[in-house]
Amino acid sequence: MLQSKIDYQHCAADINRTIILAGGTVKPALANDWSALGDTSIRRVVFLASQLEQLNTSSVIVSGGAGVGVKEATLMADLLARLYPRGKLDIILDANAKNTQASARFVRSQMLDESGYYLVTSDWHMARAQAIFAHHGIKVCPVASEESYVPYGFPGWFIPQKSALAKFELAWHEFGGLLFLWWAKL
Structure with missing residues (x-):
């Protein structure tokens, strides 16, 4: 927060x-x-x-x-x-x-x-x-x-979390948008 x-x-x-x-x-x-x-x-x-x-x-x-x-x-x-x-x-x-x-x-x-x-x-x-x-x-x-x-720490390093998949999707959505901006030369 x-x-x-x-x-x-x-x-x-x-x-x-x-x-x-x-x-x-x-x-x-x-x-x-x-x-x-x-x-x-x-x-x-x-x-x-x-x-x-x-x-x-x-x-x-x-x-x-x-x-x-x-x-x-x-x-x-x-x-x-x-x-x-x-x-x-x-x-x-x-x-x-x-x-x-x-x-x-x-x-x-x-x-x-x-x-x-x-x-x-x-x-x-x-x-x-x-x-x-x-x-x-x-x-x-x-x-x-x-x-x-979210800070890294034990035991979270070794336990798969469903929130990680949602964050990965958000990150790739924004990264893909930035790549598109670069490609379209906006």
Whole structure:
């Protein structure tokens, strides 16, 4: 679990906007049916709500077009507004983006100036997401919503774990995406 107090001073001082990428849905959704959000989407929203004051952000772009019925960006934005009721937070919906490329195109179309954005996504997806946003000329400061590092130790070295297969699949998905970006010269 990430610490509650994170130092964001490595980012440019002019950043006051945030992009949060959706992490999927698990079932068709009706309005305010947060149970339709996948675990990753929920963890990202809860993490962002816990960090908003420290980020000193004035607006959040919630990006995610997956889902049948209500889109995941709509559900995530509703959950964020309920978790962070303090003051007015400008939430911009991108409920049509089916992937990170589409999210970056949407953000680029919304940009008023060249200042950067905090980018909230998982540690697995961060490298590829940063490369995609950079390709579209968008400066981002990485803010990983979760950390999936598991330390090695005895007896875990010798006991097969089903979580290792899931992590292997995630790693190859992101590595394959990076290879595709390199091959397509994006």
